[in-house]
Amino acid sequence: MSSDAHAIWDAERYQARHSYVWQFGEAVIDLLDPHPGESIVDLGCGSGQLTAKIAERGARTIGIDPSDEMIAQARANFPSLDFRIADAASLTIEDPADALFSNAALHWVNDQAAAIASIWRALKPGGRFVAEFGGKGNIRRIIEAAGGANPWFFPGIGEYSALLERQGFEVRFATLFDRPTRIEGEHGMEEWLGMFGSALMRDPKSVAEKLRPEMYRDGGWVLDYRRIRILAIR
Structure with missing residues (x-):
């Protein structure tokens, strides 16, 4: 789930408070459809939960x-x-x-063309690339409340498919969808900003207060996530 830069991540905090990241990713494993004996790379594996889920289906994994x-x-x-x-x-x-899987990671990557070339080289001919990450419009209101700067890569289907096809991939499936994501607790937005938006948002409390009227309800926050999910063949 982390970026292609060697940033410092609080792994214990991530595991304890942000389990929804890999819990949502279990649906992407169904699209991957791992088979016993296959070799599968989990790119941006974070603390390893989805790598382990793939391994439970009999695949040989590298996180x-x-x-x-x-x-x-x-x-x-x-x-x-x-x-x-x-x-x-x-x-x-x-x-x-045989396959390369990635969940909630590729929007952190700075050089998308280089990443796609690496993914291509990591796959056998006919190998499949299955990923989900932030798509066009993801956390739009949070970005606006923080002043509009956006260090992430949140593409639309056409933009990302074109990058894959330029490399030689055949895109078999792509979807862009809203996935409102609930963060529990009075200070849930500040916690999210501290974990994922610290490089952008210097005053998370102020940003959270701007967003409170529209995003805080019933003891938690509902963030305006949008995801792109894709399957492509080398």
Whole structure:
């Protein structure tokens, strides 16, 4: 779930307070449809929960993340699985994989063309690339409340499909959809901003107060997530 830059992530905080990230990602595993014996790379694996879910279906997995902290947490959580420190733009693996999976990670990547080229090289001919991440319009109101700067990559279907096709991928499935995401607690928005928006939002309390009238209800916050989900074949 972390970026292609070697930023410092609070892995324990992520695991304890932001489990919805990988819980929503379980639906993307259904699109991946892993089979026993397949080799599958989980790019942006975070603390490893979805890598483990894929492994439970019988696949041989490699979890990849640029964050030392996240990989340390993943190895502690699932010591029998293979986790490695690498970023999306310079990913290399010894043997091409049957599939590459990514959940809630690719919107952090700065060089999308380099990442897509790395994904291409990591796959066997006919291998599948399955991903979900922030899509066009994701957290629009949060960005506006913070002043409009957007360090993330939130593409539409056409934009991202064109990047994949330029590399040689065949896009078989793509969808862009609203996924309102609830964060529990009075200070849930500040917690989210502290975890995921700290580089952008220097005053999370002020941003949260701007958003409170429209996003806070019944003891929690409903964030305006939009996701792109895609399946492409090498």
